[in-house]
Amino acid sequence: MTGPGRPRLVESRRPGASGREEILDAAGELFVTRGFAATSTRAIADSVGIRQASLYHHFPTKESILAALLDSTVEPSLRYARTLADLGGDPALLLWALTAGDSWNLLTDRSNLGRLYLIPEADAAGLSAFHAKRRELHGIYRTLAAQVVADPKDPRCALPVRVTESVIAIRADDPTMAAPADGPLPASAGLVADSALRILGIEPTDALREAGTALVATHRHAAPPPGDDRPE
Structure with a gap:
């Protein structure tokens, strides 16, 4: 229809x-x-x-289509990141789960839409809502990383989200990395999450991976809680 x-x-x-x-x-x-x-x-x-x-x-307009596409790349990951941040607990575990689930999201869309982040039109003023969501998502990554290293000024805090977004370029080089939206966590997403922690000086354990995978399975597709009126 x-x-x-x-x-x-x-x-x-x-x-x-x-x-x-x-x-x-x-x-x-x-x-x-x-x-x-x-x-x-x-x-x-x-x-x-x-x-x-x-x-x-x-x-x-064509620009409204671009806005909708960009929003579709960040909205699911932001809702997931908010959910994990609200859980509290071990920041290394939460950061692993965030990186794994967000990487999985980037692996699922047919056209690797994250590549649109780099086009000049993505900076248009009409896309301010998308950029606000992306900044909030990056902020949650940075906050968890700062908790892991116990120093918000550590320059490494900016790296985990960039490790996640490297999936976009890797997929451009190797389209076979694409993964289905459901099913078990793709091994590649787990490897990205491992890399994000290693950059911060943390070696993931099997127990952390198991707990992180459970968080991804439980919360990645979860609907926002009733009354969640945080700005979009």
Whole structure:
């Protein structure tokens, strides 16, 4: 279904439970492979198999599509990070679980949408909400890292989140790293989490990995708690 409007040009050819999701899937692939500036809304509509007017029913501009795509890369990880931060406890364990779960999120989308972070259009003023969420996510990483090393001024505190985001570049070089959204924790995500702790001088133990994997399984897809009115 694409919502009100004229019928489709062809049968659905994109994954997604709604016309909006199909448009985002097509746009993400085209923005990553062709570039944002070189991709027209007509090309996106053709890739979905809908008329351009139907696309505008869901998104008024190409920039609004980019905003939705960028938000989709950070929102699940931020909710997960908030949940872990609220749990409290061993910061090394929480940081391992955060890095593993966030890396897994970056491994799941079809088009490696994290690559959009680097395009010039990602700095547009209209994307301030995305940048605020990303800063909050980075802040949670940094806070946990500072607790691990017991020194918020330690320059290493900025590194774990960058280790996680290195998954984006690694996937660009090796697309086979992509992982399903569900199932057991991908081994590559666990290795990234190990690396994040080693940068801080902590060698992960099997017990920590087991506990961290359990946190990922329990909380990565958890819905936000009722009444969570923190700014988005």
